[in-house]
Amino acid sequence: MSEPFLRLCGVTKRYRDQAAIDDVSLEVAPGQSVVILGPSGCGKTTVLRLVAGLDHPDAGAIWLEGRQVAQPGGNIVPPHQRRLGFVFQDLALWPHLTVRQNLDFVMGSVRVPRTERPERIHEALALVRIAPLAGRWPHELSGGEQQRVAIARALVGRPRLLLLDEPFSSLDPDLRAVLREEVQRLHRSLHLTSVYVTHDREDAAVLADRVIEMRQGRTVVDRDVSRERHA
Amino acid sequence: MGTAVAGFVAFCVLPLAYMLVQPATTAGAYAALLLDARQRVLLVNTAVLGTGTAMLATAIGAPLGLMLARGALPFTPAWRIALAAPVLLPPYITALAWLYLGGSAGLVAALTSRDLLSGWTYSLPGAVLVLSLVFYPLSMLTTEVALRRIDRRLEEAALIVASPGRVLRRITLPLVAPSVAAAALVIFVLAISEFGVPGLLRVRVFTTEVFTAFAALYDSGLATMLTLPLLALAIVIAVGSALLIGDRLLATRRGIQRVPLAFTGWTRLTYGWASCVLAVALVTPLAVLTREALALSSMAGILQGSGAAIRKSLIMSVVGASAVTLLAVWLGYGRARARRRTGIVVDAVFLVLFAVPSTVIGVGLIGIWNRTGMFGGIYGTDAMLLFAYLARFLPMAALALAAGIRYVPISHEEAAAVAGAGWWRTSTRIVLPQIGLALLATWTIVFILAFGELGASILVAPAGETTLPIRIYTLIANAPTAHVAALALLQSAVVFTPLALLAVMATRGTR
Numbered sequence: 001m002s003e004p005f006l007r008l009c010g011v012t013k014r015y016r017d018q019a020a021i022d023d024v025s026l027e028v029a030p031g032q033s034v035v036i037l038g039p040s041g042c043g044k045t046t047v048l049r050l051v052a053g054l055d056h057p058d059a060g061a062i063w064l065e066g067r068q069v070a071q072p073g074g075n076i077v078p079p080h081q082r083r084l085g086f087v088f089q090d091l092a093l094w095p096h097l098t099v100r101q102n103l104d105f106v107m108g109s110v111r112v113p114r115t116e117r118p119e120r121i122h123e124a125l126a127l128v129r130i131a132p133l134a135g136r137w138p139h140e141l142s143g144g145e146q147q148r149v150a151i152a153r154a155l156v157g158r159p160r161l162l163l164l165d166e167p168f169s170s171l172d173p174d175l176r177a178v179l180r181e182e183v184q185r186l187h188r189s190l191h192l193t194s195v196y197v198t199h200d201r202e203d204a205a206v207l208a209d210r211v212i213e214m215r216q217g218r219t220v221v222d223r224d225v226s227r228e229r230h231a
Numbered sequence: 232m233g234t235a236v237a238g239f240v241a242f243c244v245l246p247l248a249y250m251l252v253q254p255a256t257t258a259g260a261y262a263a264l265l266l267d268a269r270q271r272v273l274l275v276n277t278a279v280l281g282t283g284t285a286m287l288a289t290a291i292g293a294p295l296g297l298m299l300a301r302g303a304l305p306f307t308p309a310w311r312i313a314l315a316a317p318v319l320l321p322p323y324i325t326a327l328a329w330l331y332l333g334g335s336a337g338l339v340a341a342l343t344s345r346d347l348l349s350g351w352t353y354s355l356p357g358a359v360l361v362l363s364l365v366f367y368p369l370s371m372l373t374t375e376v377a378l379r380r381i382d383r384r385l386e387e388a389a390l391i392v393a394s395p396g397r398v399l400r401r402i403t404l405p406l407v408a409p410s411v412a413a414a415a416l417v418i419f420v421l422a423i424s425e426f427g428v429p430g431l432l433r434v435r436v437f438t439t440e441v442f443t444a445f446a447a448l449y450d451s452g453l454a455t456m457l458t459l460p461l462l463a464l465a466i467v468i469a470v471g472s473a474l475l476i477g478d479r480l481l482a483t484r485r486g487i488q489r490v491p492l493a494f495t496g497w498t499r500l501t502y503g504w505a506s507c508v509l510a511v512a513l514v515t516p517l518a519v520l521t522r523e524a525l526a527l528s529s530m531a532g533i534l535q536g537s538g539a540a541i542r543k544s545l546i547m548s549v550v551g552a553s554a555v556t557l558l559a560v561w562l563g564y565g566r567a568r569a570r571r572r573t574g575i576v577v578d579a580v581f582l583v584l585f586a587v588p589s590t591v592i593g594v595g596l597i598g599i600w601n602r603t604g605m606f607g608g609i610y611g612t613d614a615m616l617l618f619a620y621l622a623r624f625l626p627m628a629a630l631a632l633a634a635g636i637r638y639v640p641i642s643h644e645e646a647a648a649v650a651g652a653g654w655w656r657t658s659t660r661i662v663l664p665q666i667g668l669a670l671l672a673t674w675t676i677v678f679i680l681a682f683g684e685l686g687a688s689i690l691v692a693p694a695g696e697t698t699l700p701i702r703i704y705t706l707i708a709n710a711p712t713a714h715v716a717a718l719a720l721l722q723s724a725v726v727f728t729p730l731a732l733l734a735v736m737a738t739r740g741t742r
Contacts, residue, residue: 080393085391092387096406108397109389110392
């Protein structure tokens, strides 16, 4: 078996003496799409925050591409050096920047030369089919358009790992289905490794190569569904 | 609610409306006034005073706000209260302390046997510095609240791809910039409205000239005309800041949440800057006043001579704070439950009225109440002081309480209504108990401000009657410095005692 792309080993995280996740271990292979499924408060978002480096584990360790990035009590590699894309549940589009500027901030941060940026931004927006909206402000967009901007922003820096935290939870069922298909298309065309957190089994059925179910901070099911889906 | 709105119109809107429709301010008379070179000097001085104070106060206060919100300062609540304290001292008290330090007969001159600082103290830059040391807490607190209100995910989303320094520059600071700018505009308005500091430091600006025209030259027409440029400037700036800050004016602090972008390595810098500001803005003025007051042989004589003024100030401040809070709670309720657009308009009205300079309010109140008949019976009584406090502080108190009331979800009232409670029962049993601390804080702040009010009081106070600020202001030229310093310290003590009690209660309330 090849080296796992992402590895969590015995990771525990406590908030005010209560374990949000407890002794969680998992491995994600390169190019794999893992869906973490579970009810609210089961710790699935905490897993994403630890992988991103927005929190640090109280116990256990995290490796990305064979390099340890976090240890108990602190992060070894800060979030911006992990080369991740993160789609937040509430999207977190920067309200004082236009769509183009939202993406340009990422480009500047990962040191893409200025001359290359317009093309890369156009490419990312075209990928999620909102290229004409580049000059708009976030508040001028519909919910679905904002969702696409958040995905484009996560992809424009060409991350090694894409993390999605219930990005469709606030959308109506029709739009949710459309965007779910879009994300699946992107995942396949870009060969991304991704971890997707949701409480919706339909999301899992469409997006997952592998489903991990969590309950009360622990993983209770770990199932490879790629064969079922391709059957 | 109807009574509150009627009171608001009578005490806050009418004096302003009176100034705007004055027949004395004909276009011809006004054009002649504007062509006068002395008036252009007034305009330049006033603009420099406002702009300079806004810039310097922001330069001092905004970094402190950033440090309080994101630095690793131990005992942050205590630092916050100490650093905010200078804004509650009446500005003329701070100016008085700086006069005793840098004036021609001041401490520096006595120690060096040379008059090194008086030319600088009695100057426009001196007034800018003193007012900046008084008003910087407004910028500090606004910046801190704005930083705490940022949705942490906006910064986290940036931290995924950018270093903390870049996130601070490109995401955090631009997000708080409108709030910092709005605070600067409010400071500008307060600076150009200030009467005591330029008066003491002999800087000619519109507020001092209004007072001179009215109280020394007895020319109410000139006084009224001189108020108009000031009023126009205040209105433009207040509307601008209301539009700039929009609905955020009423936002309350969010609950304690983990800060994604904390600058824990800034402890030494934070300590250094906070200590310097505290030493210059609070410790030095109080130390200078204390040193002057120590020359006094007996405090009893001072208390005897000024006893009536102290009693009057205490009684009128208690009455004023109670009346303002009583009306403000209903106005605040109306604002908190208003639709978004209506709310922004109401905010703008409150801000404009809060921005009306104190001497302008004084002239407006005199214009309305100084006449024969029923109004004449009221004019010349202590009620005029109460009206001045209402006119000056009701809009600000309504804004503060609206912020507190908006924190109470509307669903709480709906649940009470469904359970059969009427309006009165819902208000007294559901809404008011939830804003107890906000009510207490508003009352305390209005009491402190009323206790130090000078610009309007000095114009409307009944003949022969005086408040402590008026007595201090008039004694400055006629009494020994020890006497005046002792009274100023007494006033400071009265200001800081309720503030300390409020701080203790707030600390207990957050546990």
